Amino acid sequence: xxxxxxxxxxEWRAGILxxxxxLFLSKGYDNTSVADIMNLAGGAKGMFYRFFESKEGLMQELxxxxxxxxxxxxxxxxxxxxxxxxxxxxxxxxxxxxTRRENINxxxxxxxxxxxxxxxxxxxxxxxxxxxxxxxxxxxxxxxxVPTEYTRELSELxxxxxxxxxxxxxxxxxxxxxxxxxxxxxxxxxxxxKLLEGDMMDEAEEFLGNxxxxxxx
Numbered sequence: 001x002x003x004x005x006x007x008x009x010x011e012w013r014a015g016i017l018x019x020x021x022x023l024f025l026s027k028g029y030d031n032t033s034v035a036d037i038m039n040l041a042g043g044a045k046g047m048f049y050r051f052f053e054s055k056e057g058l059m060q061e062l063x064x065x066x067x068x069x070x071x072x073x074x075x076x077x078x079x080x081x082x083x084x085x086x087x088x089x090x091x092x093x094x095x096x097x098x099t100r101r102e103n104i105n106x107x108x109x110x111x112x113x114x115x116x117x118x119x120x121x122x123x124x125x126x127x128x129x130x131x132x133x134x135x136x137x138x139x140x141x142x143x144x145x146v147p148t149e150y151t152r153e154l155s156e157l158x159x160x161x162x163x164x165x166x167x168x169x170x171x172x173x174x175x176x177x178x179x180x181x182x183x184x185x186x187x188x189x190x191x192x193x194k195l196l197e198g199d200m201m202d203e204a205e206e207f208l209g210n211x212x213x214x215x216x217x
Contacts, residue, residue, distance in 0.1 A: 017062050060120060085146050109166050
């Protein structure tokens with residue numbers, strides 16, 4: 001009998017995350033068990049709990065990893081052909097175009113019902129996204145494309161707005177989500193940050209509709 005391949009801890013963690021991503025994208029989060037993940041990763045079920053407290057915790061880490069693998073903020077940072085507002089709109093388009101991560105983000109919405117997962121996600125967004133947003137907003141303020149005195153406040157608000165639009169945190173039907181989104185866009189525009197226009201608004205509202213619980217769509 002062949003002896004099992006010895007892996008370093010980080011190799012196991014990466015392999016488990018890779019297996020989870022493949023299964024979540026093919027079968028869905030709800031239809032994937034820890035045993036399924038470990039069967040694909042090639043390890044015993046107990047190995048999973050050496051690295052993750054739960055499937056919900058794994059989902060949170062997977063979303064974070066997929067963001068850093070294809071960080072839209074990094075992609076627009078060196079675009080000298082764009083002003084600050086154009087960079088912000090481009091990163092939103094890039095974010096929407098990353099269909100694999102968008103798929104995972106939609107599946108992760110119910111996971112945020114867990115208060116511990118929600119608190120960790122809010123802290124991660126505050127720590128990671130706020131300085132990235134502030135950098136772009138300050139650039140837009142300097143070049144005149146984002147005429148606002150509230151760059152710091154907006155940089156703190158934008159990561160939190162994601163949670164306000166999640167029906168697992170603030171329950172809402174599909175139409176209510178769309179209405180909330182329009183409200184948010186009008187508030188941001190009044191603060192000097194006009195994010196979406198035309199087709200971009202329609203695409204964003206379609207994505208939001210997918211977040212609503214099935215029975216409320």
